[in-house]
Every structure is written in structure tokens, then in C-alpha cells.
Amino acid sequence: MAQDETINYLNHDRSLKSWLLTKDHKRIGLMYLGAVSLAFLAGGILALLIRLELLTPGETIMGPDAYNQSFTIHAVLMVFVVLIPAIPAALGNFFLPLQLGARDVAFPRLNLFSFYLYLTGAVIVLSALIVGRIDGGWTFYAPYSERVGDSILFVTTGVFVMGFSSILTGLNFIVTVHKMRTPGLTWNRLPLFVWSIYSTAIVQVLATPVIGITMVLLFLERFLSIGIFDPALGGDPVLFQHFFWFYSHPAVYIMILPAFGIISELIGTFSRHRVSGYTFVALSSVAIAFLGFLVWGHHMFVSGQSAVSSVVFSLLTYLIGIPTGVKVLNWVTTMYRGSISFKTPMIYALIFLFTFSIGGFSGVMVGVLGIDIHLHDTYFIVAHFHYVMMGGTVIAMLGGIHYWWPKMTGRMYNETLGKIAAILVFIGFNLTFFPQFIMGSRGMPRRYYDYLPEFQFMHELSTYGSWILGAALFMILGYMMASLINGKKAPSNPWGALTLEWTHAAALPHPHNFLATPIVVRGPYDYHLAREMFELVPSGDGQHGEVIPGVEASEPDGRPEEA
Amino acid sequence: MGENGSGWLPEAMSTVAAEVDALFYFTLYTSTIIFVAVIGAMIYFGIRFRRRDESEVPTPVHEPKWLEMTWIVVPTILVMIVFTWGFKVFVKLHTAPPDSYEITVRAAQWYWEFEYDNGVTSANELYVPVGKAIKLNMSASDVLHSFFVPAFRIKMDVIPNRVTSVWFEATDVGTYQVFCTEYCGTSHAAMLATVHVVTDSEFRQWLATQNQDLPPAELGAQLFNQYTCNVCHVDTAVGPGLTGIFGSERKLSDGTTVIADEDYLLESIVDPGAKLVEGYGLQMPATFGSLTQKQLDGLIAYIKTL
Amino acid sequence: MSHAEHHIVPIKTLTAVILTLGMLTILTVAASQMDLGSFNVPVAMCIAGIKASLVIAIFMGLRYDNGTNALILAIGLVLAFVFLVFVLLDTNFRGDTSATQSGTIMETEQLAPAQTR
Amino acid sequence: MTSHSAEGHPAHLEHHFVSSEQQFDAAKMGMWLFLVTEILLFSGMFVTYTVFRSWHPEVFAHSAELLDWRMGGINTIVLLASSFTVALAVHFAQKDNMRLVIINLMVTLVFAFLFLVIKYFEYTGKFAHGVFPGAAFDPHGVAGGHNYADYNIPYAAQFFSIYFVMTGIHAFHVIVGIGVIAWITLRVSRGEFSSAYYTPVELTGLYWHLVDIIWIFLFPLLYLI
Structure with a gap:
């Protein structure tokens, strides 16, 4: 084994070119992680500035135009450049093939192409800042978005290009899950992270084309005045909202479904227990992916859409609420009679259960027709989607990064600092966003640069919370970077997990992932089965001996045709 | 429920507000109870089943069928109650009584203009009589806006080239805040107005005096x-x-x-x-x-x- | 399915399909020249649907392909249909309560010349 | 048609696949997924069309008269024929007759060009009478028995905007198709494919058929009804 461990995916070729032109899903995943983190940093700094501006009514640090642009760029960055690619394209890219026992994704070249499309799209969007202002929120509602200047041409083009990247990533993952599973890895033995990435990929492929055509139409309307959305030209602005939300509601599931996958992994691993209701948790991800297409109109209860569609959309919304709720209950019952270890990733999983539940319940509230009329476009909504997107996706992402950090970098981070930071994130997050529920339901509208004095106390709490949250996130950045320099060397399976990336790949995986084709003989969370079943070295009965003798590390070959 | 409303919600000053509030609190309290139960269970399991020994391997638990059924059926019943209730409130919010007093509302960047049946107009100050159903017929001249009065629990987008409407019946005299809640540009946050709910006689008097010529x-x-x-x-x-x-x-x-x-x-x-x-x-x-x-x-x- | 089993569509079948497609094109033009009243649109769409199905089944070989690909196509079509139906659920039912007027101001004011043409 | 097992790696087989079969199936599935994204992309346009048509049926029916169904009809036949030749190309690829593959692909290219040429004359014919998409819409003059000024009615501009956008995006796909087919033809002539490996030919064919299918719907919607 010693000889094999000298070659890993990081050190086999260290040149810059080998990174920029890599077709290795692991390196592409890391590059995504870097890009996403940078965008998250930029978006996060904007968020802190926004909160600072709202510390007092009137002008605190910036004028209305600067404020309006700040929240727009914050949202565009966070939604299109961070949340949508965050888990699937970064962690999914890295770990999906590993968990499948595959050597790579189905189309490695396409994978690299997606990454560059994503970068190009992000650059195009941001170059709009040079041309003019990006204003109007991430929703680009017509006709306002068409009146603010030519920058909209860049934003639509950029979002179109990033959408194309998202489509190709999703397409790649679907084919990978269907065609690249290692022998023995049947559908009911797939890790739940794979199920969730698979469901996400379905949404990416099916929903994203519609934002593409929407952006094209918006572009053409600005360019040629084709009169589809702009009422001044005879168009219908509500039609734009249908187009936009046909994508953007399912896009919410692009953001949250992968988080479900990570949480399932974390709770399973750190409870050392089979995830309760595995089949339900797995299939409900797929079900949610499809049902997500039927509910977009609940964003439009006060938009002037017909009352019939409001009622239908409200009813369908609950079809999604139920399976999501049952998932949460399944995670909690997984802990029942488990053996729970409170490592940093598990702390994040528990924080997720707390914050995501609040996000979910507030989601039920805003799905109710009579209540949503009052709550729509207030801070209640802002709080709700931050509880889901940040309290859900970002918390899960943090948990996932901590969980897989040893496998990605070969280093352990400082566990004590990790726990302290996690608790600070929890406190800061709730202090930032919980007051927003209250001020929202009391009538504070969103996207307001200025506000009435009665809301100041809540805004102050929220701003102080944002400082704690910001500090905690910087702390994580700090100790993670430090671990790269002086972190302990990680063992190949520090958590005692049972999925293939832990059991069959080296501490730092080989460029081709596995030295020999893994053969799977049990489920991903069968902790109660004999430990020998999961070890790389066969137990001697030969029945599930995974290591094929005589196979050279650099050119693995001769996988069995069928399991 | 005093001057400042009821904690989570502002003062309820229209005939539908009380119904919206009842539904809001029902949903809020039900959610809170379930939330506390779930998180309570999570904390209890976390303490009770914490790992005491590195080598322990728990056996899998097969959750009983009745439990699985319960947590599918009970939430389904609850959300169906909430949906039906919400639907009823929605219909009421949506259907103005036939004898409503109609006022035309025009929204533009960044002000509200109200026109009454005798041709009088006012900007950013809406005068209405108390205890009478008021129907606002609204349109915008440039981009989308949205008419929101928290105290009345009403909100409706205002769209160029189309008329949308919203109605309310104020239960008490007083002044209430109007917000624009659809992002509409630089001074979106300043696009405020006030509803003055006055007695019927005051309203008539106000309408009449508006026709006087000012210097x-x-x-x-x-x-x-x-x-x-x-x-x-x-x-x-x-x-x-x-x-x-x-x-x-x-x-x-x-x-x-x-x-x-x-x-x-x-x-x-x-x-x-x-x-x-x-x-x-x-x-x-x-x-x-x-x-x-x-x-x-x-x-x-x-x-x-x- | 192994590589050797790739179905080769006989030239005869391909030719039959292209001739049918040509005939259906003539048929759809002929149908549109007749006044079928409210049936004009459904008839044209039905013929187009048949033509598209032929292309998909034979030219694209979906009939001989594995089921997953057919499922993918079916899901895509269903979603496109959902998109259409749910948008129409709004646009064709506005004004079903007193809250909104049906149609736009421009429509009621300016459509008149088009109808009296 | 050999089955590639562990002993021999054919040149086209990439390292991360076990067999040619796995690679072929994966590629084909990927292509079908891509085609579905194309369908959903166009679905946005079809929804726009349907919504505006259901709001203004008379305007749309009236405006459609201005489009020449003869030209559209010829283009339909041309595109169907090109689909046929692509299907033939795949057929001959499977039979290892690469000369006929090249000929059929070349014929497809000719049809594709013909389609664009006819489209060009349609577009310029409209432009000459001020029928532009969007704000520039200003029909005038008399031609082909139509007094264009009759079409200057509210929402006719929307019809022609939708017409130009739908056929424009479709034409863009035709142009991309021409590029891809030309490239594949070149690769066939270099002898890169055989009956054992013709995946790119098959995938290009699938794409081209989809372009054809979209037109099958565009033709009646825009020209006939």
C-alpha cells in the first residue's frame, strides 16, 4: 500500500496546466469549490454592508442607489454563482463518482467545459457593473429590469451561459449515475448523497432551459422591443413571472436537495446507524424534484395571476411540504438508538435540522393563501428563504466541507475551533434572521433602503447577528487554511463511514480514484454488518475480494463486465 | 392586542384582519408545537444515545409502520385544514362586496395618487370613511408596484396597462401606513402613503373642501x-x-x-x-x-x- | 443489450416513413385551406403530432432503443405540457373574481379595428 | 461489431469506461437528455405563442395570412428530406458503408443550405415591407395580393415578433447543425468511424431530427392556422 499512497490526485502532476486542462472530476470539483467560495466571500461582504446600512433608518453608509445595487448583486451572486453550483458542482463533482465506485464522470471533457462556462457566465454578469448598474433584484421582474439600462443585456447573457453550464453538469451526473455504477452498487445501495445529487440533476436538466429562453426573450425585448413582457408594448409582465418562476422555483430544489443528501450522510455516519426510512428518503428526493415543477405560482399570489391558479398552486405546494417534513422526521429517528458522535460535521447536521425546520414551517405559513397576502414581499419572506438557503444549503455545505475535508486535502482541521465556529454560526445566524420574521409579519417590506423607526430595534439585532455570523465564517476560513499548512495528516477513513470514498479510496484519492474496481456487497449504512465487509483488504473467503492482484495503479483495467 | 398589535402582527384594523390573524396564529402555534417536539426529540436522542465507546455498533431499528403512517397522515390532515381555511380567507380578501365605494389608484415612480368619485385627487394621502367597504381599482403608469397596508392585511400588485383591485373595510378611525412592496427603483423605500380613516361625515366634508381653490x-x-x-x-x-x-x-x-x-x-x-x-x-x-x-x-x- | 444488437432500420422502412411524412405535410396544408371552424387548430396539431411521432420512433430509432431514453423524452414532454397548462390556467382565467379585469386596457380599447376589418 | 472485453482497448474507448457498449449507451443517453433541454427551451416560445394567440386569436389568424405557406411548405419538405438522408447516413454507418455515409451527409448539408436560402428570401421579403420584429414593425406597401398596411393592427407586432424569434432560434439551430454535420462528414472522410464506432454520427442524427421536429410544429402554427 505504501507505494500506492505516494501517488495521489494532487501530486501526480503539479503544473498549472495540469490543473487548468484537467479532466479529473476531483480537481474540477476543487476548482468549483474555490470559485464558489470566492463568490460567497464577495456576496457575504455585500451582505454585511447591507446589514450595516440598515443599522439605522435613512442613510447610514450608502445612498439608495448603492443600496439597491448591493442587494441585487448580493442576490445574483449568491443564487446563480454560489448556491446553484455550490453542492452539486463542487462536492457533487468530487464525491459522486467516488461514491459510485467510478473512475470519473461519464463525460469528463464536458465537465471541464461546464466549469469554464460557469466562470465565463459569472464574469459576464459582473462585467455589467462596468457598463451600468445591476438593479432590480435577482428576479429581474419586467418591465423594471428593462428600464434600468443596458447592463441587463450582460446580466441576461451571463445567467444564460451559467444556466448552460448547470444543464451540462446535471446531464453529466444523470448519465454517470445511470451508467457508471460499480458492480454490486444497485439502486437501493446508493448512498443518499448520490440520490440527492441525481434528483438535483433532473431538475437542472429540465428547468434550466426555461430560464435560458426567458433570458433570451428579455434580452430581445430590451434590444428589439418585441413586446412579450413589457406592458407599454402590449406585453404581459405577469407572463414574465411565470417564465421566471418555472425555473426559479425548481432552482430552489437545485439548491436544497443536495443539502438533504449531505445531511443524510452526516447523520448516518455520526449516528453509526442505518438511515431510517432509506427508501423513502431516497425516492422522496426524486419525487420532490418533479413536484417542484408544479408549484411555482405560489410566488405570485399577489401578482395579479388568476385566482384559480393561486388556489391550485397553493394546494400543490403542500404535496411538497409533506415529504420534506417526513424526511426531517426520518433524520431525527435515525439518531434513535444510534451511537452518536458529536464531531463538527454532526454539529452542522443538528444545526441544519433546527434552522431548516424553521425554514420549512415558515414555508408552510407563506404557502397558505390568506396569510401570504399579508406576508408576501416582506422581511418574513427574506427570513424564510434565508432559513432555507443559508440555514439549509449553506449550513449543509459547511457540514459537507468539514466532513469531506480530510478526503479532499488529506489534512484534519482543528476540531475544537471547528465546534466553536459551528456554535457561533448557529448563534449569529439565528440572531440575524429570526428578528426578520417578526419585523416582516409586522409589515416591514423587503428591498427597502429606509424604514420606519418602529422597526429599528429588530434591524439592530439583525445587524449585530450578521457580525457574529461573519466573524464565525472568517474563523472557519482561517482554521481551514491553517490546516493545509500544519493540519494533522488524515487517515483514509477518519469517521468510520461506509461509503466507497472512505472505504476504498486512499486518504488522498488516486488520480483514477480506485486502485481496483470496488465491488459492493451491502448497503451504504449497514454499520451492523461485520466490519470486515467494508475493509479494502479481503477477509479471505474471496467472495467479496475487491483487490485484484497484479493491477497497476496508473492504468487500472479489467473490471468485471457484470456483477 | 393593543395599539401596537399582537406581538407577531401589527394592529388589526379591517374586517378581514381578525380572520387572517386567527389563521396566522393557528399555523404559527401548530408549527411551534411540532417544531419543539422534533427538536426536543433530537436533543434527547443526542444525549441519550451519545457514543460512549468507540467500538459500539448499534443494531438497526425498524421503525414501526404505525409511526410512519402517523407522521404522514397527521401533517397531511393539518395542512389540509390550513389550506381550506386559507382558501376561505383568500376568497374573502379577493371578493369586494358589490356596494363598495370605489376609488381609483394610480401608482408611479414614486408616489401614489388617489382619485375619488367626484374627480377630487389626492397624492399619498388616502381618505376613506370608517365602516364602509372600499374597493381600490389600481393601475401603474411605469413599472410594477404593490399596494400594501399591514393594518388591513391587504396587498396587491399594481400593473401598468391593466387594472387590479383590492378591497377593505376599516374598523376604526385612525391613520395607517401604506407601503409599496414591489421593487420599483431608487426611491422604492420612499414610496409611502397614509390611509386616513375618518368618520363618514368627516369624509364627506373633506371631499367637498378639496374642490376649493388654493392660491x-x-x-x-x-x-x-x-x-x-x-x-x-x-x-x-x-x-x-x-x-x-x-x-x-x-x-x-x-x-x-x-x-x-x-x-x-x-x-x-x-x-x-x-x-x-x-x-x-x-x-x-x-x-x-x-x-x-x-x-x-x-x-x-x-x-x-x- | 450488446453492441451487436444495435437495430439497423431497413431502407424500406425509412422510405415508407419519408413518403408518409410528405403526404401528411400535403394533408395538413389541404386541411388548413378548408374552413374547419374550431377544428382547424386541433387537426393541424394532430397531424404535426403524428409526423413528430414517426420521426421520433423510426428516424431517431426510439422504438428500438432502451426504455430509459423513451422515459426521458416522455418526462420532457410532460413538463413542457405542465408549463403550458399552468400558464394558461392563469392567462385564460383572469377576472374570475372581481379582483381583476379580463384582458388589458389596450385590448379593450384598440382591438376593435381588428375585428371590424 | 466486436465486443471489447478486458483484453483489448480500442482507440475510441476512453479510460473511465469499461466497454464500448457502456460508452455508447452513456453518450446516447446524454444526447437524449440534451434533446429534452432543447424541447423545454422551445416550450417557452410555444407557451408565449399559445398565450398571445388565445388572447388575440383574430389578430394571429389574420397575421398568419401574410406568411407564404408555399415557402413554408417547401421548407417543411426540404427539412423532412434532410432528416431522411441523415437517417440513411446512420443506416449506412451501421453497415460500414462509409462512402454512402459521406454522400448522405453531403446531401443533408445541401438541404440544410436550401432551407436557409428559402428562409432568407422569406425574411427579406418581409423586411422590404417593414415587417420587422418589435418596435420597428411598420408594414406598408402592396405585394402578393396583400395590402401590408391592413396588418398594422395591435398585437400583429407580437405575432411577427414571435414568428421571427421562433424561426430565428430554429434557424440558429440549423446553422449549428450545418457546422456539426460538416465536421462529422470530415471525420467520416478521415476514416475515424466504422460500424464498431459511429456514435458521433448517430448523435448528430438525433440532433438533426429534433431540429426537424421543431419545424414540423412551427410550420402549421405560424403559416397555416
């Missing part, structure tokens, strides 16, 4: 505040300040100069982009072209006095 400068002063001109043109950097402007020489962004006479002021109000003062971009909406000649004369007369 031009006073009318202008009123309009200047109603249309929130002061937000950008007094003591801010958004638009050029207007103090002492009349008769002065203005340096324009194309390098030429012009004397700020009546003609110049009129043109600048009606067509703000025609002559831009040096150092300012075109921020001001062109919606003031729809003002009447009398109103324009009033504004100019008022600006002269500044």
Missing part, C-alpha cells in the same frame, strides 16, 4: 410634499437643490448655461431629461407630464418662493 403657491407646496419632490430636491445629493434657484444661471451637463425661468422649470418638470444640470444624471421619472396646467403653475409658483 397657486400653497397648492404647489402641497403638491411638492405629496409627490415627495422634497426627497430628492431638498438637502440631498440625489437631485439638484431648488433653494433660491429661480432666476439663477444654471450650468448644464452639455456645457451650456441657461437662466432658470418659468419655461426652464416647466420643461424640467415635464421632461426631466431635456436639460440636465451639470453633475446630475437622469434620475427623475417623466411621470409628472401628466399633471394639470394648474398643478404645474402651482409647483412653479412654489419653487419661486424657495
Whole structure:
């Protein structure tokens, strides 16, 4: 084994070119992680500035135009450049093939192409800042978005290009899950992270084309005045909202479904227990992916859409609420009679259960027709989607990064600092966003640069919370970077997990992932089965001996045709 | 439930508000109970089943069927209750009584204008009689806006080239805040208005007195505040300040100069982009072209006095 | 399915399909020249649907392909249909309560010349 | 048609696949997924069309008269024929007759060009009478028995905007198709494919058929009804 461990995916070729032109899903995943983190940093700094501006009514640090642009760029960055690619394209890219026992994704070249499309799209969007202002929120509602200047041409083009990247990533993952599973890895033995990435990929492929055509139409309307959305030209602005939300509601599931996958992994691993209701948790991800297409109109209860569609959309919304709720209950019952270890990733999983539940319940509230009329476009909504997107996706992402950090970098981070930071994130997050529920339901509208004095106390709490949250996130950045320099060397399976990336790949995986084709003989969370079943070295009965003798590390070959 | 409402919600001042609030609190409390139960279980399991020994391997638990059924059936029943209830409230919020008093609302960047049945208009001040159903027929002249009165629990988008409507019946006299809740540009946050709920006789009296002629400068002063001109043109950097402007020489962004006479002021109000003062971009909406000649004369007369 | 089993569509079948497609094109033009009243649109769409199905089944070989690909196509079509139906649920039912007027102001004011043409 | 097992790696087989079969199936599935994204992309346009048509049926029916169904019809036949030749190309690829593959692909290219040429004359014919998408819409003049000024009615501009956008995006796909087919033809002539490996030919065919299918719907919707 010693000889094999000298070659890993990081050190086999260290040149810059080998990174920029890599077709290795692991390196592409890391590059995504870097890009996403940078965008998250930029978006996060904007968020802190926004909160600072709202510390007092009137002008605190910036004028209305600067404020309006700040929240727009914050949202565009966070939604299109961070949340949508965050888990699937970064962690999914890295770990999906590993968990499948595959050597790579189905189309490695396409994978690299997606990454560059994503970068190009992000650059195009941001170059709009040079041309003019990006204003109007991430929703680009017509006709306002068409009146603010030519920058909209860049934003639509950029979002179109990033959408194309998202489509190709999703397409790649679907084919990978269907065609690249290692022998023995049947559908009911797939890790739940794979199920969730698979469901996400379905949404990416099916929903994203519609934002593409929407952006094209918006572009053409600005360019040629084709009169589809702009009422001044005879168009219908509500039609734009249908187009936009046909994508953007399912896009919410692009953001949250992968988080479900990570949480399932974390709770399973750190409870050392089979995830309760595995089949339900797995299939409900797929079900949610499809049902997500039927509910977009609940964003439009006060938009002037017909009352019939409001009622239908409200009813369908609950079809999604139920399976999501049952998932949460399944995670909690997984802990029942488990053996729970409170490592940093598990702390994040528990924080997720707390914050995501609040996000979910507030989601039920805003799905109710009579209540949503009052709550729509207030801070209640802002709080709700931050509880889901940040309290859900970002918390899960943090948990996932901590969980897989040893496998990605070969280093352990400082566990004590990790726990302290996690608790600070929890406190800061709730202090930032919980007051927003209250001020929202009391009538504070969103996207307001200025506000009435009665809301100041809540805004102050929220701003102080944002400082704690910001500090905690910087702390994580700090100790993670430090671990790269002086972190302990990680063992190949520090958590005692049972999925293939832990059991069959080296501490730092080989460029081709596995030295020999893994053969799977049990489920991903069968902790109660004999430990020998999961070890790389066969137990001697030969029945599930995974290591094929005589196979050279650099050119693995001769996988069995069928399991 | 005092002056400041009930903790989570502001004061409830319309006939439907109480129903919305009951539904809100039902959903909130039900959610809270389930949430506490779930998180409680999570914390209990976390303590009770914490790992005591590195080598322990728990056996899998098969959760009983009745438990799985329970947590599918019970939430389903709950959300169906909430949906049906929400639907009823929605229908009520959506259907104005046939004998409603109708007021036309026009929204523009960044003010509200209200027109009553006798042709009287007011900007950013809506007067309505108490205890009477009021139906607002709303349209916008530029981009999307949304009419939101928290105290009445009503909200509706206002769309150009289309009429949407919303109705309410105020239960108490008083003044209530109106917000624009659809993002509409620079001064979105300043697009506020006030609903004055007054007694029926006060309302009639107000309507009647609105027809009286004001001296031009006073009318202008009123309009200047109603249309929130002061937000950008007094003591801010958004638009050029207007103090002492009349008769002065203005340096324009194309390098030429012009004397700020009546003609110049009129043109600048009606067509703000025609002559831009040096150092300012075109921020001001062109919606003031729809003002009447009398109103324009009033504004100019008022600006002269500044 | 192994590589050797790739179905080769006989030239005869391909030719039959292209001739049918040509005939259906003539048929759809002929149908549109007749006044079928409210049936004009459904008839044209039905013929187009048949033509598209032929292309998909034979030219694209979906009939002989594995089921997953057919499922993918079916899901895509269903979603496109959902998109259409749910948008129409709004646009064709506005004004079903007193809250909104049906149609736009421009429509009621300006459509008249088009109808009296 | 050999089955590639562990002993021999054919040149086209990429390292991360076990067999040619796995690679072929994966590629084909990927292509079908891509085609579905194309369908959903166009679905946005079809929704726009349907919504505006259901709001203004008379305007749309009236405006459609201005489009020449003869030209559209010829283009339909041309595109169907090109689909046929692509299907033939795949057929001959499977039979290892690469000369006929090249000929059929070349014929497809000719049809594709013909389609664009006819489209060009349609577009310029409209432009000459001020029928542009969007704000420039200003029909005037008399031609082909139509008094264009009759079409200057509200929402006719929307019809022609939708017409130009739908056929424009479709034409863009035709142009991309021409590029891809030309490239594949070149690769066939270089002898890169055989009956054992013709995946790119098959995938290009699938794409081209989809372009054809979209037109099958565009033709009646825009020209006939």
C-alpha cells in the first residue's frame, strides 16, 4: 500500500496546466469549490454592508442607489454563482463518482467545459457593473429590469451561459449515475448523497432551459422591443413571472436537495446507524424534484395571476411540504438508538435540522393563501428563504466541507475551533434572521433602503447577528487554511463511514480514484454488518475480494463486465 | 392586542384582519408545537444515545409502520385544514362586496395618487370613511408596484396597462401606513402613503373642501410634499437643490448655461431629461407630464418662493 | 443489450416513413385551406403530432432503443405540457373574481379595428 | 461489431469506461437528455405563442395570412428530406458503408443550405415591407395580393415578433447543425468511424431530427392556422 499512497490526485502532476486542462472530476470539483467560495466571500461582504446600512433608518453608509445595487448583486451572486453550483458542482463533482465506485464522470471533457462556462457566465454578469448598474433584484421582474439600462443585456447573457453550464453538469451526473455504477452498487445501495445529487440533476436538466429562453426573450425585448413582457408594448409582465418562476422555483430544489443528501450522510455516519426510512428518503428526493415543477405560482399570489391558479398552486405546494417534513422526521429517528458522535460535521447536521425546520414551517405559513397576502414581499419572506438557503444549503455545505475535508486535502482541521465556529454560526445566524420574521409579519417590506423607526430595534439585532455570523465564517476560513499548512495528516477513513470514498479510496484519492474496481456487497449504512465487509483488504473467503492482484495503479483495467 | 398589535402582527384594523390573524396564529402555534417536539426529540436522542465507546455498533431499528403512517397522515390532515381555511380567507380578501365605494389608484415612480368619485385627487394621502367597504381599482403608469397596508392585511400588485383591485373595510378611525412592496427603483423605500380613516361625515366634508381653490403657491407646496419632490430636491445629493434657484444661471451637463425661468422649470418638470444640470444624471421619472396646467403653475409658483 | 444488437432500420422502412411524412405535410396544408371552424387548430396539431411521432420512433430509432431514453423524452414532454397548462390556467382565467379585469386596457380599447376589418 | 472485453482497448474507448457498449449507451443517453433541454427551451416560445394567440386569436389568424405557406411548405419538405438522408447516413454507418455515409451527409448539408436560402428570401421579403420584429414593425406597401398596411393592427407586432424569434432560434439551430454535420462528414472522410464506432454520427442524427421536429410544429402554427 505504501507505494500506492505516494501517488495521489494532487501530486501526480503539479503544473498549472495540469490543473487548468484537467479532466479529473476531483480537481474540477476543487476548482468549483474555490470559485464558489470566492463568490460567497464577495456576496457575504455585500451582505454585511447591507446589514450595516440598515443599522439605522435613512442613510447610514450608502445612498439608495448603492443600496439597491448591493442587494441585487448580493442576490445574483449568491443564487446563480454560489448556491446553484455550490453542492452539486463542487462536492457533487468530487464525491459522486467516488461514491459510485467510478473512475470519473461519464463525460469528463464536458465537465471541464461546464466549469469554464460557469466562470465565463459569472464574469459576464459582473462585467455589467462596468457598463451600468445591476438593479432590480435577482428576479429581474419586467418591465423594471428593462428600464434600468443596458447592463441587463450582460446580466441576461451571463445567467444564460451559467444556466448552460448547470444543464451540462446535471446531464453529466444523470448519465454517470445511470451508467457508471460499480458492480454490486444497485439502486437501493446508493448512498443518499448520490440520490440527492441525481434528483438535483433532473431538475437542472429540465428547468434550466426555461430560464435560458426567458433570458433570451428579455434580452430581445430590451434590444428589439418585441413586446412579450413589457406592458407599454402590449406585453404581459405577469407572463414574465411565470417564465421566471418555472425555473426559479425548481432552482430552489437545485439548491436544497443536495443539502438533504449531505445531511443524510452526516447523520448516518455520526449516528453509526442505518438511515431510517432509506427508501423513502431516497425516492422522496426524486419525487420532490418533479413536484417542484408544479408549484411555482405560489410566488405570485399577489401578482395579479388568476385566482384559480393561486388556489391550485397553493394546494400543490403542500404535496411538497409533506415529504420534506417526513424526511426531517426520518433524520431525527435515525439518531434513535444510534451511537452518536458529536464531531463538527454532526454539529452542522443538528444545526441544519433546527434552522431548516424553521425554514420549512415558515414555508408552510407563506404557502397558505390568506396569510401570504399579508406576508408576501416582506422581511418574513427574506427570513424564510434565508432559513432555507443559508440555514439549509449553506449550513449543509459547511457540514459537507468539514466532513469531506480530510478526503479532499488529506489534512484534519482543528476540531475544537471547528465546534466553536459551528456554535457561533448557529448563534449569529439565528440572531440575524429570526428578528426578520417578526419585523416582516409586522409589515416591514423587503428591498427597502429606509424604514420606519418602529422597526429599528429588530434591524439592530439583525445587524449585530450578521457580525457574529461573519466573524464565525472568517474563523472557519482561517482554521481551514491553517490546516493545509500544519493540519494533522488524515487517515483514509477518519469517521468510520461506509461509503466507497472512505472505504476504498486512499486518504488522498488516486488520480483514477480506485486502485481496483470496488465491488459492493451491502448497503451504504449497514454499520451492523461485520466490519470486515467494508475493509479494502479481503477477509479471505474471496467472495467479496475487491483487490485484484497484479493491477497497476496508473492504468487500472479489467473490471468485471457484470456483477 | 393593543395599539401596537399582537406581538407577531401589527394592529388589526379591517374586517378581514381578525380572520387572517386567527389563521396566522393557528399555523404559527401548530408549527411551534411540532417544531419543539422534533427538536426536543433530537436533543434527547443526542444525549441519550451519545457514543460512549468507540467500538459500539448499534443494531438497526425498524421503525414501526404505525409511526410512519402517523407522521404522514397527521401533517397531511393539518395542512389540509390550513389550506381550506386559507382558501376561505383568500376568497374573502379577493371578493369586494358589490356596494363598495370605489376609488381609483394610480401608482408611479414614486408616489401614489388617489382619485375619488367626484374627480377630487389626492397624492399619498388616502381618505376613506370608517365602516364602509372600499374597493381600490389600481393601475401603474411605469413599472410594477404593490399596494400594501399591514393594518388591513391587504396587498396587491399594481400593473401598468391593466387594472387590479383590492378591497377593505376599516374598523376604526385612525391613520395607517401604506407601503409599496414591489421593487420599483431608487426611491422604492420612499414610496409611502397614509390611509386616513375618518368618520363618514368627516369624509364627506373633506371631499367637498378639496374642490376649493388654493392660491397657486400653497397648492404647489402641497403638491411638492405629496409627490415627495422634497426627497430628492431638498438637502440631498440625489437631485439638484431648488433653494433660491429661480432666476439663477444654471450650468448644464452639455456645457451650456441657461437662466432658470418659468419655461426652464416647466420643461424640467415635464421632461426631466431635456436639460440636465451639470453633475446630475437622469434620475427623475417623466411621470409628472401628466399633471394639470394648474398643478404645474402651482409647483412653479412654489419653487419661486424657495 | 450488446453492441451487436444495435437495430439497423431497413431502407424500406425509412422510405415508407419519408413518403408518409410528405403526404401528411400535403394533408395538413389541404386541411388548413378548408374552413374547419374550431377544428382547424386541433387537426393541424394532430397531424404535426403524428409526423413528430414517426420521426421520433423510426428516424431517431426510439422504438428500438432502451426504455430509459423513451422515459426521458416522455418526462420532457410532460413538463413542457405542465408549463403550458399552468400558464394558461392563469392567462385564460383572469377576472374570475372581481379582483381583476379580463384582458388589458389596450385590448379593450384598440382591438376593435381588428375585428371590424 | 466486436465486443471489447478486458483484453483489448480500442482507440475510441476512453479510460473511465469499461466497454464500448457502456460508452455508447452513456453518450446516447446524454444526447437524449440534451434533446429534452432543447424541447423545454422551445416550450417557452410555444407557451408565449399559445398565450398571445388565445388572447388575440383574430389578430394571429389574420397575421398568419401574410406568411407564404408555399415557402413554408417547401421548407417543411426540404427539412423532412434532410432528416431522411441523415437517417440513411446512420443506416449506412451501421453497415460500414462509409462512402454512402459521406454522400448522405453531403446531401443533408445541401438541404440544410436550401432551407436557409428559402428562409432568407422569406425574411427579406418581409423586411422590404417593414415587417420587422418589435418596435420597428411598420408594414406598408402592396405585394402578393396583400395590402401590408391592413396588418398594422395591435398585437400583429407580437405575432411577427414571435414568428421571427421562433424561426430565428430554429434557424440558429440549423446553422449549428450545418457546422456539426460538416465536421462529422470530415471525420467520416478521415476514416475515424466504422460500424464498431459511429456514435458521433448517430448523435448528430438525433440532433438533426429534433431540429426537424421543431419545424414540423412551427410550420402549421405560424403559416397555416
